[in-house]
Amino acid sequence: MTFPVRGRVAKELDQQAASRMIWDEEGRLRGVRAIDDVSFSLRRGNRMAIIGENGSGKTTLLQVLAGIMAPETGRLAIRGRITNLININLGTQPEATGHQNITFRGLAAGYKHAEIEEKRQEIAEFSELGEFLDMPIETYSAGMRMRLVFSIATAFTPEILILDEWLSAGDLSFKEKATRRMNEFVEKAGILILASHSRKLILDNCETALWMEQGRVRAMGPVLEIVDAYEDAQKQKKSPPPPALRLAVSH
Amino acid sequence: MTEVQYISIGGRSDYLVGLKDLVRGLSKVNLWWAFAVDEVQQRYRRSKLGLAWIVVSYVIFVAAISIFFGGFSVKGVSDFTAHVAVNYAFFAFLIATVTDGCAVFRSNKTWVGSMPLPHSIYVLKSVARALFVLGINMAVGIFVLLATGHLRTSVSWLAVPAFFVVLFNSLLIQTYLGYLTARFRDVEHLMVSLTRVLFFMTPILWVRAEQPVGSLRRTLADLNPFTHAMEIFSAPMLGHMPDPSSWQVMGILTGVNILLMMGASYLAHRRLPYWL
Structure with missing residues (x-):
């Protein structure tokens, strides 16, 4: 490369x-x-x-x-295939839940719904966010948001x-x-x-x-x-x- | 080894960048559809009636206008109600094209600044969202048409091609207004002022055919592109043949919009992330 x-x-x-x-x-x-x-x-x-x-x-x-x-x-x-994690506050929908944001970022990275569902469990485990994934991410702390975004980004093996x-x-x-x-x-x-x-x-x-x-x-x-x-x-x-x-x- | 996925060469964009972007965006239908659905849901989340609010507010509007302004027209109240119910739903979509178009990139700056997605994604999302509201409002409009007996299938099907022409123009207009506003923030304020006036200049609360030729209202309506977009769509919905000159105007406007969209994309496509 x-x-x-x-x-x-x-x-x-x-x-x-x-x-x-x-x-x-x-x-x-x-x-x-x-x-x-x-x-x-x-x-x-x-x-x-x-x-x-x-x-x-x-x-x-x-x-x-x-x-x-x-x-x-x-x-x-x-x-x-590039994945960038340049600004943690960018590229998320703050009012949507963690799960919805997994979907958005997955789709934005070019994956299909089925592929995203396959990775969802792994992302949830790696991020250790548990129940919080059902809450809007505007309620997350900076650290939690970072975990979510990092987990999503790396789950799709860039x-x-x-x-x-x-x-x-x-x-x-x-x-x-x-x-x-x-x-x-x-x-x-x-x-x-x-x-x-x-x-x-x-x-x-x-x-x-x-x-x-x-x-x-x-x-x-x-x-x-x-x-x-x-x-x-x-x-x-x-x-x-x-x-x-x-x-x-x-x- | 994977093929080259992304090459960027300094200098100018190519002249077709706007159209290429649109094609790439259209292929990502999963993404913009998911965004559009989320935004519509977001607006009504935590409200008891939810999406039904769109219907409720539209029914209230049409009923109130028909009662207050029914006397403005020589038509009977049932004719006037049908006229308003169809026209205003469509007008709201036209207005959304202009006002949402100005905000289309500005309101998505966090995405524009974080992922190299086609810009048309945001335009398609915005149009899809406006379309959703139009669909619900127009369902009310069609219900009124059926109740008042205006829908005539022999003529009304002409609204379908008209709708697609307007939809295509909506994509083009949102794209160039979005770029223009990203560069010149004043455009958005200008458009808000203009759309407020357009509500009165467009024959929604009054009927163009009832105004004498040469009168101020008639002349303003004829110069107003919204009038022609509305004519080709609403006239067949209401059971009349549309004025052929309106189709001609729309044909010319579509050509102009294609050129404006391509020009704006050529100038603005690579600079958008800096402007936002």
């Missing part, structure tokens, strides 16, 4: 780095270069982490990879799984369970792309890492090397701590 991307995505949102703003001749802001000059390819069984500061283009890159946003220039080719930060919303036992499931999935020769700030999650799940900085690739390579380099850079950059806030309590 090849995965070359050369994206140049202008996003009409403000982000910190002024060098990424695109202005027209009259001095009006026309866009923000969210990602620029990113190229890589992944094959079966590859597990890649994407790291970088907030606003460095991680999520936009994932959205391009998932086919949600089209790059303005460059080329993206994907072989295989070939390419794209995950963003929010996996950290789960509790410790679910995180371990999710890690086991992702490993199983990668052993079945899938591709995993995971954006995260959690060192443990990255080291447990990935073999390579892509470090994004200001929308460009800062470094790419073996996961431990890149994560260490990234964390060193973060420590050095740290500005002196802000003046301590004092909370005065008087009797």
Whole structure:
């Protein structure tokens, strides 16, 4: 499976780095270069982490990879069925029950009703949501919602799984369970792309890492090397701590 | 190895992107149908009468209009009731095309932003939902027609092709209004203001044929595309032959709508996720 991307995505949102703003001749802001000059390819069984500061283009890159946003220039080719879990709050009907959302997401991923019914039991068990599946998901906590969406996404055995930060919303036992499931999935020769700030999650799940900085690739390579380099850079950059806030309590 | 499922090349969309999207969306009938059913149920969930509210509210409306405005027309009250019962049900569908069309992508932004589904899924869902309400209201309308003896099978079947022409236009209009509103939010407010006026400009509470040619009302009605959509459908339902000029107008409008839909899709298809 090849995965070359050369994206140049202008996003009409403000982000910190002024060098990424695109202005027209009259001095009006026309866009923000969210990602620029990113190229890589992944094959079966590859597990890649994407790291970088907030606003460095991680999520936009994932959205391009998932086919949600089209790059303005460059080329993206994907072989295989993709499932993306980029934003936990997206792609659900909040007023519908957990069970109905299993149906919606299954249908949206292109499965037939019969195939969804086959997986329903497995999803219910893996998510450990039990009776809650009959309640509207707007009543769920972030962790519960994450369990449901993760369970659905992985039950339908995707070939390419794209995950963003929010996996950290789960509790410790679910995180371990999710890690086991992702490993199983990668052993079945899938591709995993995971954006995260959690060192443990990255080291447990990935073999390579892509470090994004200001929308460009800062470094790419073996996961431990890149994560260490990234964390060193973060420590050095740290500005002196802000003046301590004092909370005065008087009797 | 699986074949290439998804390729995206930077640059421009192709000119047929709107039609291709529509075809891909139509094939996912399971999905948009499930969405439409859920939305209709959602609106009436936890209410005792449930879907029967659509019938109740429509019967109340038709009865009230017939009593208050029956005197506006030289027709008898039974004729006027049939006229209102059919026309308003159909008008409500036309209005839904415009107002729902503006919201069609905006209200589904969480899905647009999370899955690479054909955009026509949302349009088909929206039209299916409006169709459901039309079906229920029109059942009331047909009941009134039967009770007042207006339905004449020799003419009334002409409403069927008219219905499909309007349905097809509804898909086209919702698509381009949806894109337009995603880019320019003012469109939605403009459309709300216009539809309010259209209620009076479209011959629902009054009968076009009763207005003298050249009068203000008649002229406005003739310029109003809703009048012609209604004429080709409602006239046969009420047992009259539709005005052939209305069919001509609808033919031209369909061509224009196809071009507008293709143009809007060409310009907006790849940008929609950024705009929402």
